[in-house]
Amino acid sequence: SIPEGQREAWKKHSIHGFTTKEQFENETVRHIETTLARSLFNCDELAAYSGAALAFRDRLVIEWNKTQQRQTFADQKRVYYLSLEFLMGRALDNAMLNVGLKDVARDGLKELGFRIEDVISQEHDAALGNGGLGRLAACFLDSMATLNYPAWGYGLRYRYGIFKQEIVDGYQVEIPDYWLDFNPWEFPRHDITVDIQFYGYVRKEINEDGKTVAIWEGGEIVDAVAFDVPIPGYGTSTTNNLRLWSSKASKGEFDFQKFNSGDYEASVGDQQRAETISAVLYPNDNLDRGKELRLKQQYFWCAASLYDIVRRFKKSKKPFSQFPEKVAIQLNDTHPTLAIVELQRILVDIEGLEWSEAWSIVQATFSYANHTVMPEALEKWSVPLMQNLLPRHLQIIYEVNMQFLQYVEKTFPKDRDMLSRVSIIEESNPKMVRMAYLATIGSHKVNGVAELHSDLIKTTIFKDFVTIYGPDKFTNVTNGITPRRWLHQANPKLSELIASKLGGYDFLTDLTKLNKLENFLDDEKFKKEWQAIKYDNKVRLARHIKETTGVTVNPKALFDIQVKRIHEYKRQQLNILGVIHRYLSIKAMNPEERKKLQPRVSIFGGKAAPGYWMAKTIIHLVCSVGEVVNNDKDVGDLLKVVYVEDYNVSKAEIIVPASDISEHISTAGTEASGTSNMKFVLNGGLIIGTCDGANIEITREISTDNIFLFGNLAEDVEDLRHAHTYGSFRLDADLARVFSAIKSNMFGDASRFSALCNSITDHGDYYLVSDDFNSYIKTHELVDEAYKDQTAWLEKCITSVARMGFFSSDRCIQEYADMIWNIEPLDPESS
Ligand code: Z2T
Numbered sequence: 001s002i003p004e005g006q007r008e009a010w011k012k013h014s015i016h017g018f019t020t021k022e023q024f025e026n027e028t029v030r031h032i033e034t035t036l037a038r039s040l041f042n043c044d045e046l047a048a049y050s051g052a053a054l055a056f057r058d059r060l061v062i063e064w065n066k067t068q069q070r071q072t073f074a075d076q077k078r079v080y081y082l083s084l085e086f087l088m089g090r091a092l093d094n095a096m097l098n099v100g101l102k103d104v105a106r107d108g109l110k111e112l113g114f115r116i117e118d119v120i121s122q123e124h125d126a127a128l129g130n131g132g133l134g135r136l137a138a139c140f141l142d143s144m145a146t147l148n149y150p151a152w153g154y155g156l157r158y159r160y161g162i163f164k165q166e167i168v169d170g171y172q173v174e175i176p177d178y179w180l181d182f183n184p185w186e187f188p189r190h191d192i193t194v195d196i197q198f199y200g201y202v203r204k205e206i207n208e209d210g211k212t213v214a215i216w217e218g219g220e221i222v223d224a225v226a227f228d229v230p231i232p233g234y235g236t237s238t239t240n241n242l243r244l245w246s247s248k249a250s251k252g253e254f255d256f257q258k259f260n261s262g263d264y265e266a267s268v269g270d271q272q273r274a275e276t277i278s279a280v281l282y283p284n285d286n287l288d289r290g291k292e293l294r295l296k297q298q299y300f301w302c303a304a305s306l307y308d309i310v311r312r313f314k315k316s317k318k319p320f321s322q323f324p325e326k327v328a329i330q331l332n333d334t335h336p337t338l339a340i341v342e343l344q345r346i347l348v349d350i351e352g353l354e355w356s357e358a359w360s361i362v363q364a365t366f367s368y369a370n371h372t373v374m375p376e377a378l379e380k381w382s383v384p385l386m387q388n389l390l391p392r393h394l395q396i397i398y399e400v401n402m403q404f405l406q407y408v409e410k411t412f413p414k415d416r417d418m419l420s421r422v423s424i425i426e427e428s429n430p431k432m433v434r435m436a437y438l439a440t441i442g443s444h445k446v447n448g449v450a451e452l453h454s455d456l457i458k459t460t461i462f463k464d465f466v467t468i469y470g471p472d473k474f475t476n477v478t479n480g481i482t483p484r485r486w487l488h489q490a491n492p493k494l495s496e497l498i499a500s501k502l503g504g505y506d507f508l509t510d511l512t513k514l515n516k517l518e519n520f521l522d523d524e525k526f527k528k529e530w531q532a533i534k535y536d537n538k539v540r541l542a543r544h545i546k547e548t549t550g551v552t553v554n555p556k557a558l559f560d561i562q563v564k565r566i567h568e569y570k571r572q573q574l575n576i577l578g579v580i581h582r583y584l585s586i587k588a589m590n591p592e593e594r595k596k597l598q599p600r601v602s603i604f605g606g607k608a609a610p611g612y613w614m615a616k617t618i619i620h621l622v623c624s625v626g627e628v629v630n631n632d633k634d635v636g637d638l639l640k641v642v643y644v645e646d647y648n649v650s651k652a653e654i655i656v657p658a659s660d661i662s663e664h665i666s667t668a669g670t671e672a673s674g675t676s677n678m679k680f681v682l683n684g685g686l687i688i689g690t691c692d693g694a695n696i697e698i699t700r701e702i703s704t705d706n707i708f709l710f711g712n713l714a715e716d717v718e719d720l721r722h723a724h725t726y727g728s729f730r731l732d733a734d735l736a737r738v739f740s741a742i743k744s745n746m747f748g749d750a751s752r753f754s755a756l757c758n759s760i761t762d763h764g765d766y767y768l769v770s771d772d773f774n775s776y777i778k779t780h781e782l783v784d785e786a787y788k789d790q791t792a793w794l795e796k797c798i799t800s801v802a803r804m805g806f807f808s809s810d811r812c813i814q815e816y817a818d819m820i821w822n823i824e825p826l827d828p829e830s831s
Pocket of ligand 1: 130131132133134136284285286287333371372377449479671672673674675693
């Protein structure tokens with residue numbers, strides 16, 4: 001650090017960041033003219049965005065540095081949130097709001113000749129995630145910073161995020177998402193580079209103390225380079241760090257030797273192979289494909305993060321026995337489970353701790369959140385694959401397993417099958433490592449993400465582990481969303497209206513304060529304003545739909561929205577088959593009957609995993625139905641069907657505030673939580689949904705009067721499926737009529753949809769589309785009926801918003817901090 005004598009000079013020049021409009025304009029123009037080398041003659045909206053982003057970045061960096069110093073000095077326990085996905089979306093708007101200078105920026109940009117909305121929309125989404133799991137991680141970062149927790153995120157810096165989706169002739173086309181062209185929000189830390197080893201072999205050696213030690217040698221080294229992203233809290237100066245690792249060929253390695261020996265091409269090849277590790281996000285949501293490169297990504301990221309965490313701890317000179325008092329590591333699903341093995345390896349092989357002492361430290365450090373019970377999503381790695389890539393880690397896994405099984409055998413001597421059921425190693429061909437079991441055994445707490453889901457994991461995938469460890473190891477933390485992005489940022493007018501009634505914006509940091517809105521249910525002016533805001537939001541979405549699809553939709557119609565990843569379990573097929581049913585009904589009506597109908601716009605959006613053919617077929621069916629319905633003169637405004645291309649976080653900020661009703665209609669017991677359900681209700685839309693995931697708790701909070709529930713219950717799903725496979729499958733009569741229409745080529749060549757239809761009619765209807773069809777249709781009729789009474793509808797919406805306080809990610813992080821991580825906030829004002 002700088003010697004005492006020179007510190008005055010430093011302090012004199014230390015940057016403080018702008019607070020006034022004047023200063024903001026000054027900083028923005030300075031960045032445009034110098035950092036970007038542009039001028040007022042060639043400053044377009046992108047340049048204006050870049051300048052404004054750099055001005056705000058400067059402000060964030062100042063608080064970020066202070067926060068890191070404060071946290072180091074305070075020497076409190078920190079939490080590290082390990083996630084392979086962080087679905088951040090745009091940063092500028094969020095930074096403006098969180099530091100409380102959006103109005104300043106709006107006025108400043110206006111004076112410089114720009115509309116703030118146009119400037120904000122120049123930014124490319126940071127889309128390092130697939131869906132709910134990645135977006136949850138982003139909401140958690142926002143809440144951890146807002147609540148002043150000393151917390152770091154660790155992830156991978158993918159060169160390509162989730163692909164961009166184009167719809168071409170009604171089919172999904174994937175375009176690579178190269179997003180790093182201009183990213184002012186990341187700071188390369190070339191000085192923070194970690195060597196990561198792969199392959200090789202393990203040698204046993206007797207050391208000076210006569211102890212046998214394992215030495216992992218040979219193989220290859222790849223460098224992990226840190227890139228840091230500042231995470232500002234809302235209304236606090238706390239600015240936490242998200243560290244993303246990027247892969248690079250190691251300088252000291254053989255590529256260099258090849259280079260020197262003249263084999264330039266081979267050296268470039270090695271370079272590229274190393275960079276491949278962090279090149280691309282795997283585009284699957286709720287599916288495990290077991291690819292070697294994915295395992296490499298996981299180890300690369302876990303090893304770099306663990307090295308970093310252990311290095312930081314060692315600086316404190318404390319004994320490792322105190323590690324769990326200073327470090328909590330949260331695993332976002334099983335993707336980072338190798339971190340458990342890596343910490344055990346560091347403690348035993350490198351730091352020389354006894355196995356059992358090390359293992360106690362590991363268990364006390366880690367906790368694991370499960371996000372699905374769907375068998376095809378549970379991670380398993382082939383033993384031969386792991387043996388080759390991570391020979392020492394496989395040995396450690398076998399040792400952990402042996403000790404665990406010995407304990408189980410001793411404790412439950414009568415249950416002969418228990419051992420094979422709970423073994424980390426599945427005795428298949430090839431053998432497989434069951435990552436969810438390893439994560440459970442290596443953690444002190446395991447949680448599900450909504451009550452139903454947490455109950456389900458205890459009775460299904462982790463049933464035996466509840467017997468072994470007792471029920472207290474398993475807990476529930478119901479998911480939440482950040483009200484900053486999902487109310488204040490996405491729906492500024494509604495946020496402002498609420499603030500005007502509640503006397504300020506305190507509800508943004510204590511969402512339960514929304515309950516006071518129920519006092520205004522008789523306030524006619526308030527209700528009119530509320531309604532007008534919803535209408536404006538629908539106009540905004542209608543404009544977006546017109547611009548991107550060419551379809552004209554009437555904002556006075558009921559907007560019915562289903563946007564989420566396309567998956568059979570989420571049942572977009574149920575939705576579109578229901579839309580076809582509606583279309584056929586309209587066609588069968590006379591003009592008098594049609595007049596009585598409630599006009600609707602059915603809006604779909606979401607990406608299908610590139611290899612998921614059934615999901616792609618569902619997209620094609622939606623687009624094909626839209627083609628026919630939208631051009632049918634008989635139908636007009638009564639029904640429109642729209643597919644919104646490339647659904648992502650920034651699109652969600654336009655779509656979510658514009659819904660009248662949204663669809664959360666998964667087969668009961670399949671959607672662990674769902675989080676968009678919370679976003680829609682918080683923005684004054686109602687829900688049609690199944691008794692699944694967080695829908696159940698939303699219902700409990702807002703009451704059954706304010707939600708449209710339908711369908712079979714989770715407890716009955718198994719029996720229904722069983723009945724299907726034993727020949728009692730009955731195709732619903734309305735659904736049969738829909739299938740006949742499809743088969744008549746009404747929506748184009750029916751052969752394109754046969755696999756989809758057959759999955760229901762001939763292959764067991766695993767997701768119970770037919771079982772739930774009638775109840776779904778009937779419930780949509782109730783929706784139409786209810787929407788006719790606009791006053792009552794509006795009151796349902798307002799009442800629901802008032803009761804959504806529970807679903808803030810602040811509440812959720814509070815629960816993790818108190819019950820799982822055992823960490824305290826560090827208030828920047830009180831130190
Ligand atoms: C994912 O987005 C979710 C679960 C996964 O299990 C994987 C991915 Cl990529 C391995 C989702 C759940 O489907 C959803 O219900 C939940 O709300 C979300 O995670 C966050 O918990």
